[in-house]
Structure formats: C-alpha cells, structure tokens
Amino acid sequence: MGLMTSGALRKGMLKPVGELLNYSRKYSLWMFQWGLACCAIEMGAALAGPRYDVMRLGVIPFPASPRQADLIVISGTVTDKMAPAIKRLYEQMPDPKYVISMGSCANCGGPYWDSYSVTKGVDQIIPVDVYVPGCPPRPEAFIQAIVMLQERIQKEDPADRWQGKGWEPIIVGG
Amino acid sequence: MADDEATSAANPADGVDESAPAAAVATIDPPAPSPENADLLARLAAEIGAEAVLESAEACGDLVVRVALDAWANAAAACRRTLGFDYLCFISGIDWMPMPAVGGDDATTDTSAPTQPTETTYGVAGSAGRFQAFARVLSTRVARSGLTLKVDVPTANPHLPSWCATFPGADWHERECWEMYGFIFDGHPSLRHLYLPHEFEGFPLRKDFPLLAREVKPWPGLVNVEGMPGEADDEAEGGES
Numbered sequence: 001m002g003l004m005t006s007g008a009l010r011k012g013m014l015k016p017v018g019e020l021l022n023y024s025r026k027y028s029l030w031m032f033q034w035g036l037a038c039c040a041i042e043m044g045a046a047l048a049g050p051r052y053d054v055m056r057l058g059v060i061p062f063p064a065s066p067r068q069a070d071l072i073v074i075s076g077t078v079t080d081k082m083a084p085a086i087k088r089l090y091e092q093m094p095d096p097k098y099v100i101s102m103g104s105c106a107n108c109g110g111p112y113w114d115s116y117s118v119t120k121g122v123d124q125i126i127p128v129d130v131y132v133p134g135c136p137p138r139p140e141a142f143i144q145a146i147v148m149l150q151e152r153i154q155k156e157d158p159a160d161r162w163q164g165k166g167w168e169p170i171i172v173g174g
Numbered sequence: 175m176a177d178d179e180a181t182s183a184a185n186p187a188d189g190v191d192e193s194a195p196a197a198a199v200a201t202i203d204p205p206a207p208s209p210e211n212a213d214l215l216a217r218l219a220a221e222i223g224a225e226a227v228l229e230s231a232e233a234c235g236d237l238v239v240r241v242a243l244d245a246w247a248n249a250a251a252a253c254r255r256t257l258g259f260d261y262l263c264f265i266s267g268i269d270w271m272p273m274p275a276v277g278g279d280d281a282t283t284d285t286s287a288p289t290q291p292t293e294t295t296y297g298v299a300g301s302a303g304r305f306q307a308f309a310r311v312l313s314t315r316v317a318r319s320g321l322t323l324k325v326d327v328p329t330a331n332p333h334l335p336s337w338c339a340t341f342p343g344a345d346w347h348e349r350e351c352w353e354m355y356g357f358i359f360d361g362h363p364s365l366r367h368l369y370l371p372h373e374f375e376g377f378p379l380r381k382d383f384p385l386l387a388r389e390v391k392p393w394p395g396l397v398n399v400e401g402m403p404g405e406a407d408d409e410a411e412g413g414e415s
Binding site: 081109115117 | 383385
C-alpha cells in the first residue's frame with residue numbers, strides 16, 4: 001500500500017508495474033449489485049442476458065459481501081430510509097472503490113423529485129464516479145458506463161485516486 | 175382512556191348533525207342497492223344497530239357503508255363472525271381537504287394538476303368532516319362478495335378503535351395509516367413507523383403536508399415543446415432566414 005500511495009508506481013522502473021496493476025483491476029471488477037427499484041431489471045438484463053452479458057468485460061457481479069467488491073451499482077430509487085444502509089455498505093468496501101449511479105432516481109430523485117421520502121440523488125451520501133441517465137437506462141448505456149469506467153481505471157494513477165485528486169464524474173452520453 | 179371513550183361516544187352525534195350540510199356539498203345520488211346488497215345492509219344493521227349505520231351507497235355494484243365511530247370495532251367483529259367476511263383486504267385513510275396551492279394562495283406556478291378541486295367534495299356514502307378511515311373486507315368462500323366500511327375520524331382528535339383484535343392482519347395497515355395520516359388506533363399493540371424512517375416528523379399523506387421541494391422549486395414538468403420540423407412555425411422561421 002505504501003507503493004500505491006507514495007506515487008512510486010507512476011515513474012521510473014515501476015511505471016510498467018503500475019500499468020499492469022491498472023490493467024488487472026480494469027478487467028476484474030467485482031460488482032456489488034444494489035437493485036433498489038425497476039432499474040434493477042435493466043441491470044439484470046445487462047448482467048445476465050445472453051445478448052449483453054457484462055461478464056465478457058471482466059465484471060463479476062456476484063461478490064458475497066461488499067467487502068469483496070470493487071464496484072457498486074446503485075440502480076433504483078434511494079429512499080431516506082435506505083440511505084443509511086447504502087452509506088454503511090459503501091464504507092465497508094475496500095479502496096479503491098467505484099460507484100455507478102444508474103437511472104434518474106439514483107442520479108437526482110427522478111420523477112420523485114418532490115417526494116417526502118426519496119433522497120434527491122445518491123451523490124448526497126456517497127461519491128459517484130459514473131452517472132447513467134435514463135428512466136430506466138438501456139443495458140447498452142449501462143455497459144457503456146462500465147467501459148468508460150474501465151478506461152478511467154486504465155489511465156488512473158492509484159496515488160491520485162487514493163488522495164482524491166483530479167476526481168471528476170463521468171456522465172454517460174453527456 | 176375514559177376521556178377517549180367520552181369523546182368517541184360524543185362524536186357520532188356530531189357526525190349525524192354535520193352530515194346534512196356535507197351531503198348538500200356532495201351531490202352524488204346513490205342508486206338503489208341491489209337485493210343482495212340491501213340484504214347485506216339489513217344484516218349489518220341488525221348486528222351493529224340501525225342507528226350506527228349513518229349512510230350507505232352502492233358503488234360499482236359494491237356496498238359502501240359509513241358507520242358511527244363507536245361502532246367501528248363492532249362492525250369488524252360482525253363482518254368476521256356473523257356476515258362471513260373472513261378476509262381483511264386493507265385499511266386506509268382519506269383526507270378530503272382540497273389540495274392547497276403550493277407557495278400560498280396566490281401562487282400560480284403549480285400547473286401539475288389543473289383539475290384539482292378547490293371546494294371540499296366527498297365520495298360515496300358521504301363524510302362528516304375532513305378525515306375518514308375506510309376498510310374493505312372480503313369473503314373467501316363466496317365469489318364477488320365484498321363490503322367497504324367507512325368511518326368519520328374527528329379532525330382535532332383523530333382517534334378510532336383498532337381492528338387488530340378481530341383481524342390480526344390489520345396491524346400493519348393501521349401502522350401505515352397512522353404514519354401517513356396521523357390516525358391513532360386505540361387498542362393497537364404497537365403504533366410505530368412502518369415505511370418511513372423512525373425520526374420522520376409529520377404525516378405526509380395529509381393534504382396540508384408541505385412538499386418542501388415544491389416550495390423551493392416550481393413544478394418543472396410544464397415545458398414549451400419545440401415544434402416538430404415541418405410544422406407551420408418551423409417553416410415560417412425557415413422562410414425568414
């Protein structure tokens with residue numbers, strides 16, 4: 001971990017090691033599914049449907065607990081009652097960890113923007129890496145979110161990620 | 175508890191008195207009930223007392239009976255034990271208050287529901303005031319049989335008897351009704367939040383519950399849609415340029 005945080009992996013002889021690490025992380029994203037509402041159906045289509053099959057991209061959607069996960073997908077309506085549970089499970093994930101917010105509800109509250117019980121965007125409780133707009137998004141959009149996240153992981157410097165430098169969210173199609 | 179009983183005993187009388195102007199506001203002429211429903215109504219009246227049946231109507235072939243507040247628990251027992259309605263479908267509440275204008279009375283920005291009534295109207299079987307609780311019971315043995323019971327809940331002191339002793343399944347329905355409308359079910363084993371976080375304040379399905387998001391931001395649903403290409407406006411613009 002000292003290597004990661006010191007920035008030694010981006011210069012000199014260790015630079016190829018850093019790139020190899022990034023390449024390995026990119027194609028072994030263990031994904032914790034968080035289906036909260038109807039977007040979970042589209043996510044299921046993208047994960048398990050033979051037409052889309054996200055596992056060919058190296059995304060493994062079956063970790064037994066958030067402690068084994070690299071990526072969490074919030075798909076669906078986040079309510080104020082569910083928000084503490086989301087934050088707690090997110091905090092149990094080991095670094096480096098990534099968040100995809102899938103669908104209008106998770107992005108900003110969506111059609112429930114004025115509801116008494118809906119959190120107006122999951123980014124109010126956890127930082128989001130990729131926003132997927134749509135109500136619900138097509139599985140193609142979800143897969144594009146995965147691909148864009150993999151591109152970011154390939155280019156990213158683990159030290160910067162660790163220190164939260166240069167963090168900017170990706171918006172699919174935006 | 176003695177005070178509660180005293181108020182609930184006094185309220186049906188108020189309900190009877192107020193029902194006349196209420197009926198004047200709502201001009202819904204109930205059709206004559208079918209023979210089966212008339213028979214059902216007579217049997218219900220025989221069980222809970224004719225004076226406890228305040229009003230009845232038939233809606234979509236279904237009998238709707240408004241009963242007095244102090245007969246609410248007896249009505250459940252009669253339905254289950256004598257009338258053969260062994261299944262409780264649901265218990266819920268109604269707030270008949272007209273939807274208040276968002277942002278004050280002079281606000282005109284909220285165009286989300288232009289058909290909202292501005293005067294109080296009541297549904298079938300009438301109402302004595304703003305709040306009503308209603309429940310539906312079914313028979314699992316007789317096809318197409320059901321009965322909807324309504325009861326007027328006092329506005330200032332919204333107490334009504336619980337049905338949990340008769341239908342144990344009423345527990346969660348009454349908890350939901352309490353957290354959404356603030357009706358207090360006397361005799362319920364544990365009235366606590368079911369869907370909302372435990373620290374939630376207010377009763378969100380009451381019409382006067384403020385939706386804070388709408389106070390801050392007007393309804394964004396009304397947008398000026400651009401004309402499709404080839405429509406009259408578009409061609410006019412093209413001609414000018």
